[in-house]
Amino acid sequence: MLKKILSPGSCAECRLCCVFDRYDVWETPVFTEETMLRIKEAVPGAGFVRKGEGYISTVGELNDEQLFSCPALTPKGCMLGDDKPFDCRIWPYRIMEVGGRRSITIASICPELYSRPLSQLVEMLKEGLAETIFRYADSHPEIVKPYYEGYPVLMFGKE
Numbered sequence: 001m002l003k004k005i006l007s008p009g010s011c012a013e014c015r016l017c018c019v020f021d022r023y024d025v026w027e028t029p030v031f032t033e034e035t036m037l038r039i040k041e042a043v044p045g046a047g048f049v050r051k052g053e054g055y056i057s058t059v060g061e062l063n064d065e066q067l068f069s070c071p072a073l074t075p076k077g078c079m080l081g082d083d084k085p086f087d088c089r090i091w092p093y094r095i096m097e098v099g100g101r102r103s104i105t106i107a108s109i110c111p112e113l114y115s116r117p118l119s120q121l122v123e124m125l126k127e128g129l130a131e132t133i134f135r136y137a138d139s140h141p142e143i144v145k146p147y148y149e150g151y152p153v154l155m156f157g158k159e
């Protein structure tokens with residue numbers, strides 16, 4: 001979805017968004033039943049719990065040094081290809097609940113996009129991406145995360 005401004009090459013090298021520490025483990029993506037089953041078939045040890053109509057990975061307690069890799073991550077990249085979860089397709093944009101309103105924020109951890117001017121990031125949203133994100137969240141509210149400090153708010157949804 002962000003191929004226009006995120007180069008596949010830099011994403012393939014980076015993979016920051018597929019590995020989580022104890023502070024951003026809440027960022028793990030919400031899978032559909034179909035993708036969850038696909039991962040379980042390839043990685044039988046992968047655990048999932050229900051979140052709304054979707055599924056998220058079960059992650060045990062992590063200490064400060066431990067990292068959790070998404071079970072869909074392989075040495076060659078994401079095994080889901082074009083069927084990645086919506087969360088991953090819009091990364092590093094996030095949809096969060098800010099003061100009772102849905103809002104699109106951006107994760108500062110993405111070095112490729114966060115270095116762009118804010119105006120470019122907002123422009124991309126105005127070109128139809130924001131509408132897609134808000135519409136998807138209406139039918140899949142489980143993807144909406146609680147607001148997390150440090151994520152700049154780029155756009156509020158309609159009240």
Ligand code: SF4
Nearest residue numbers: 018070072073078088
């Ligand atoms: S589903 Fe794929 S793109 Fe998304 S976090 Fe997992 S490995 Fe990364």
